[in-house]
Amino acid sequence: MPEIRTLLRKVEQMPHGSAKVEAARELWNLASQDEDASLRFEVLCETLEAAVFGGASDYFLALIPQMVRLKRDHPEAIDLFVYVWRLKWLATDITDYPEVPLERIRQAEAEYERELKSAGGSARTAIYVRWKNAVHMGRFEGTDPLREEFIGMRRDHHADCLACEANTLVRDALFHGDHVESEKRAAGILAGRTRCAEIPHLTLSHLALSAELNGEWDKAAAYHQKGYRLVRSNIKFVAEAGLHMAYLAASGDVERALRLLKTHIGWLEQNRTPISHYHFLLGAAATCQALTEKRKRALKLTLPAKWLIAWGDKPLSLGELAERFEQEGRALSKAFDRRNETAWHSQNFDQTLVRIREHRSSRPVSLGQEGHSRPS
Amino acid sequence: MGKISTQRFQVDLAGIISVLSEHLYSTPTVAFRELLQNSVDAIAARVSMQPGHAGAVSIELIENESTPTLVVEDNGVGLTEEEVHQFLATIGSSSKRSETHGAREKFIGQFGIGMLSCFVLSDEIVLITRSAVIPDSPSVEWRGRGDGTYAVRVLDADHPPGTRLYLKIKSSHAQLCTPRMLQQWFTHYGEYLPIPIELIAGGKSTRVTSPEAPWGHGGMQLMDQAGMWEIGTRYFGSEFIDMVPLRSVKGGLEGVAFISGQSRSMHAKPQHRLFLKGMLLSDQTEGLAPDWAVFVNIVANTTKLQPTASRESLVESPLLDETREEIGACILAYLRRLAESDKDKLAMLIQTHHLALKSLALEDDDVLRFIAPWFHFETSMGRMNFEEIRRQESPQYCTSVDRYRQLAPVASAENRCLINAGYVFDADLMAALAAEFPDVGLDSVSAMSFTDQLGEIPANKAHLFEHLVDVAAEALRPHQCRVEARVFQPATLPVLYVQNDAGHSKRALEQSKEVADEFFSSLLSDISSRIAADAFHVCYLNASNPLIQRLTKVKDDRRLRIVTEVLYLQSLLLGQYPITSKETRLLSDGLLQLIEMGLHNQ
Numbered sequence: 001m002p003e004i005r006t007l008l009r010k011v012e013q014m015p016h017g018s019a020k021v022e023a024a025r026e027l028w029n030l031a032s033q034d035e036d037a038s039l040r041f042e043v044l045c046e047t048l049e050a051a052v053f054g055g056a057s058d059y060f061l062a063l064i065p066q067m068v069r070l071k072r073d074h075p076e077a078i079d080l081f082v083y084v085w086r087l088k089w090l091a092t093d094i095t096d097y098p099e100v101p102l103e104r105i106r107q108a109e110a111e112y113e114r115e116l117k118s119a120g121g122s123a124r125t126a127i128y129v130r131w132k133n134a135v136h137m138g139r140f141e142g143t144d145p146l147r148e149e150f151i152g153m154r155r156d157h158h159a160d161c162l163a164c165e166a167n168t169l170v171r172d173a174l175f176h177g178d179h180v181e182s183e184k185r186a187a188g189i190l191a192g193r194t195r196c197a198e199i200p201h202l203t204l205s206h207l208a209l210s211a212e213l214n215g216e217w218d219k220a221a222a223y224h225q226k227g228y229r230l231v232r233s234n235i236k237f238v239a240e241a242g243l244h245m246a247y248l249a250a251s252g253d254v255e256r257a258l259r260l261l262k263t264h265i266g267w268l269e270q271n272r273t274p275i276s277h278y279h280f281l282l283g284a285a286a287t288c289q290a291l292t293e294k295r296k297r298a299l300k301l302t303l304p305a306k307w308l309i310a311w312g313d314k315p316l317s318l319g320e321l322a323e324r325f326e327q328e329g330r331a332l333s334k335a336f337d338r339r340n341e342t343a344w345h346s347q348n349f350d351q352t353l354v355r356i357r358e359h360r361s362s363r364p365v366s367l368g369q370e371g372h373s374r375p376s
Numbered sequence: 377m378g379k380i381s382t383q384r385f386q387v388d389l390a391g392i393i394s395v396l397s398e399h400l401y402s403t404p405t406v407a408f409r410e411l412l413q414n415s416v417d418a419i420a421a422r423v424s425m426q427p428g429h430a431g432a433v434s435i436e437l438i439e440n441e442s443t444p445t446l447v448v449e450d451n452g453v454g455l456t457e458e459e460v461h462q463f464l465a466t467i468g469s470s471s472k473r474s475e476t477h478g479a480r481e482k483f484i485g486q487f488g489i490g491m492l493s494c495f496v497l498s499d500e501i502v503l504i505t506r507s508a509v510i511p512d513s514p515s516v517e518w519r520g521r522g523d524g525t526y527a528v529r530v531l532d533a534d535h536p537p538g539t540r541l542y543l544k545i546k547s548s549h550a551q552l553c554t555p556r557m558l559q560q561w562f563t564h565y566g567e568y569l570p571i572p573i574e575l576i577a578g579g580k581s582t583r584v585t586s587p588e589a590p591w592g593h594g595g596m597q598l599m600d601q602a603g604m605w606e607i608g609t610r611y612f613g614s615e616f617i618d619m620v621p622l623r624s625v626k627g628g629l630e631g632v633a634f635i636s637g638q639s640r641s642m643h644a645k646p647q648h649r650l651f652l653k654g655m656l657l658s659d660q661t662e663g664l665a666p667d668w669a670v671f672v673n674i675v676a677n678t679t680k681l682q683p684t685a686s687r688e689s690l691v692e693s694p695l696l697d698e699t700r701e702e703i704g705a706c707i708l709a710y711l712r713r714l715a716e717s718d719k720d721k722l723a724m725l726i727q728t729h730h731l732a733l734k735s736l737a738l739e740d741d742d743v744l745r746f747i748a749p750w751f752h753f754e755t756s757m758g759r760m761n762f763e764e765i766r767r768q769e770s771p772q773y774c775t776s777v778d779r780y781r782q783l784a785p786v787a788s789a790e791n792r793c794l795i796n797a798g799y800v801f802d803a804d805l806m807a808a809l810a811a812e813f814p815d816v817g818l819d820s821v822s823a824m825s826f827t828d829q830l831g832e833i834p835a836n837k838a839h840l841f842e843h844l845v846d847v848a849a850e851a852l853r854p855h856q857c858r859v860e861a862r863v864f865q866p867a868t869l870p871v872l873y874v875q876n877d878a879g880h881s882k883r884a885l886e887q888s889k890e891v892a893d894e895f896f897s898s899l900l901s902d903i904s905s906r907i908a909a910d911a912f913h914v915c916y917l918n919a920s921n922p923l924i925q926r927l928t929k930v931k932d933d934r935r936l937r938i939v940t941e942v943l944y945l946q947s948l949l950l951g952q953y954p955i956t957s958k959e960t961r962l963l964s965d966g967l968l969q970l971i972e973m974g975l976h977n978q
Binding site: 012013014015017018019020022025026029032056058059061062063064065066068069072094097099100101104107108111191192193195229232233234235259262263264266269270272274302304305306308309313 | 641642643692693694696697731735738739775776777778798799800801802803804807808810811819820822823824825828876877878880881882884885887888889891892893895896898899900902903905906907909910912952953954
């Protein structure tokens with residue numbers, strides 16, 4: 001049998017995605033029994049990373065207590081920097097699950113801050129995490145001072161990369177409905193000056209829809225063309241695939257939107273992150289709504305098992321599908337809003353669907369032809 | 377309100393030189409490049425004013441003192457006294473940005489910091505120059521020192537127009553200035569410069585520049601194939617299987633891409649040898665080709681791409697993006713040509729670089745259509761390419777190796793085409809192919825949708841299995857695994873255990889619960905219901921299997937429980953699932969009890 005470390009190097013070399021998650025998981029199954037605690041830690045951290053960047057956030061959350069236990073039992077085997085970095089993912093990724101109460105999120109933020117401090121990190125990243133969580137949860141009250149505070153502090157090696165920070169700033173502006181400001185904040189990303197494993201992928205998907213709805217069709221088309229290529233082959237980007245679908249539905253390229261729906265709906269079985277489903281459902285509902293304007297026939301999709309059980313495996317009409325996607329999206333929105341004690345997710349879901357519908361009906365098709373070309 | 381006074385920053389030249397030598401430039405030898413660059417640009421400036429001027433550069437090594445002196449001379453445009461003050465004494469000021477000396481695009485340098493790099497090699501730079509622009513302009517001597525001071529004087533002696541520069545090399549860098557090293561480094565940077573460069577060192581004179589460049593005029597037309605192979609091997613030290621001429625109009629780039637004969641990781645950062653107007657920018661340039669093109673190493677010359685201030689890499693810009701796309705198009709056109717003219721080579725190339733080409737096919741639907749027939753996949757009916765898969769009835773694909781392993785024996789026995797799309801990019805490739813070729817009926821298969829296709833037990837025999845299923849369900853309840861009896865092939869397989877990806881998360885969650893502290897216990901509780909709702913794991917008892925059929929006749933429930941538990945745990949082991957220590961104990965106890973029962977019956 002090949003040595004675990006050799007296999008680990010191979011897994012490290014794989015591009016992020018479901019295949020890497022599977023390989024890392026198998027490797028962890030193998031390594032978890034190894035006597036060498038530092039090797040176990042290395043493999044576990046690689047597995048956690050593969051899960052985070054490969055769309056398996058539930059596996060990440062289910063597995064991370066084993067890393068914490070490993071540190072408790074073998075503090076000498078731990079690379080504290082790597083450990084704290086994964087706790088940062090935990091402190092932010094748990095907001096993606098509406099079942100995790102606010103109190104737990106606060107505990108995770110505090111736990112991260114404590115470990116960050118013990119690893120010699122400044123308070124900046126802890127403040128950034130609190131701000132980012134608040135933005136992602138739509139709890140905007142009091143976020144501006146937090147933002148100013150972390151921006152005013154000196155970065156250290158625990159900070160997210162510049163591209164990731166800039167992307168959160170862009171989303172902050174977008175969630176406030178300020179498209180112009182979001183473009184300003186995205187300038188460095190759009191010029192290619194700041195990029196990373198997930199940026200500009202995330203930024204472009206949000207901006208494509210926002211630019212389209214704000215009448216900047218050429219820009220929107222360019223964001224879509226460039227952005228979709230980046231996200232189309234990693235199930236991590238379920239949300240982004242949904243946003244590109246929403247863009248296509250808004251721009252009137254509904255056949256292309258349908259193609260994205262057929263291509264990516266199977267991802268939901270493997271990437272089960274609720275917040276990603278939220279964005280995907282928005283795109284799926286917008287696509288099916290747009291399609292009902294053109295044709296009525298039933299559509300057979302490869303649905304995730306739980307929907308297959310709930311909805312049956314009979315092909316549903318486009319109208320029925322639009323309704324089901326909308327219902328699922330609304331149910332998720334409500335779950336998030338209940339936890340977040342806001343109404344942001346519901347409002348955003350409903351209002352965006354309405355805006356897409358109105359935009360499509362008022363958009364001059366001839367002017368938007370550029371937006372209809374396929375990424376190639 | 378107090379009066380605002382505007383002050384100038386003080387610049388510590390010694391500090392800046394330290395920054396240049398230790399942080400900006402990767403090696404002190406870049407000073408050689410800057411020397412060449414200034415000379416070549418000076419000649420370009422003169423040619424723009426005096427077309428037909430025959431430029432020449434000479435480099436001489438004088439070794440008759442304790443430390444060597446380097447003399448670099450060009451017959452370029454030269455400088456007037458005023459220009460000397462303006463350009464040589466002001467950091468960041470460059471004559472190449474002024475319109476006096478011709479079109480900026482003809483120059484290699486432009487930042488006005490190149491001369492400073494010479495202080496890395498020498499404490500003092502002496503420069504004698506005479507302008508070719510102003511008739512009867514006197515010769516001027518500029519003497520600059522590393523402490524930031526300089527002196528200028530007008531010389532009486534007549535010098536030909538151009539510039540001569542003297543560097544007394546620091547003893548710490550004397551080893552860089554041997555005849556052999558100078559030959560090596562000036563050739564390294566300046567081999568393909570369009571101006572003759574002569575090196576006089578060690579008592580002999582040699583030509584640094586080569587008569588022809590790899591990019592020639594129009595790709596490989598000037599240089600023969602053998603010469604190109606030699607260049608590829610010399611520069612990259614790898615075995616290549618082919619080469620592709622490159623041209624990017626937007627990036628003003630011409631060159632050659634060498635196709636590696638070795639498979640490379642998708643994380644590989646191939647290094648390219650990039651020249652800027654004939655001067656080597658870097659032999660470690662990354663990001664010149666599109667991300668998918670990990671299998672090429674490029675030698676190219678650009679006239680338009682922007683270097684960074686250190687001139688060792690390129691500025692990320694829309695122009696660079698467009699250049700990458702044009703380079704990608706050249707490589708793609710090559711692949712299309714191969715599909716027409718050399719199918720064996722294309723097959724070999726795809727086999728070697730399948731990951732890179734799969735990622736390319738995922739980026740571009742046209743490529744997908746053209747290249748898809750060449751990809752091979754593991755299937756329950758043996759290895760097949762996509763053309764062969766297309767001919768199968770309702771082919772299905774698994775998006776994980778794990779699920780494929782579970783289902784392939786059944787699919788194989790039932791003569792169904794099940795594709796293993798669990799390897800890197802394959803799942804997305806299948807989804808893209810399903811959308812691109814809807815007539816194929818290619819569909820992804822989940823654990824549940826596949827097992828839905830397992831045969832039902834005939835109604836008149838269903839009652840025979842009811843008791844067994846009830847007892848087995850009871851036995852496997854603690855494992856949270858459902859039990860169903862179905863009819864499937866191969867009949868030799870008694871149990872089929874199937875779980876989806878959420879099942880893995882659920883198993884991990886169960887394992888973590890055993891070690892979690894209070895906070896994590898609460899967190900795991902928060903998410904457990906969602907994970908459980910998504911998880912799907914079922915143990916299918918095969919009604920066609922003789923062992924299962926015999927079990928329907930066993931009346932002893934205790935014995936049935938033990939057997940089903942052992943069969944379940946064995947199927948986990950066969951599926952290579954991690955089993956907990958509790959499950960290991962159960963398996964061991966179960967086997968012992970079965971042995972005892974066997975002995976007792978004897």
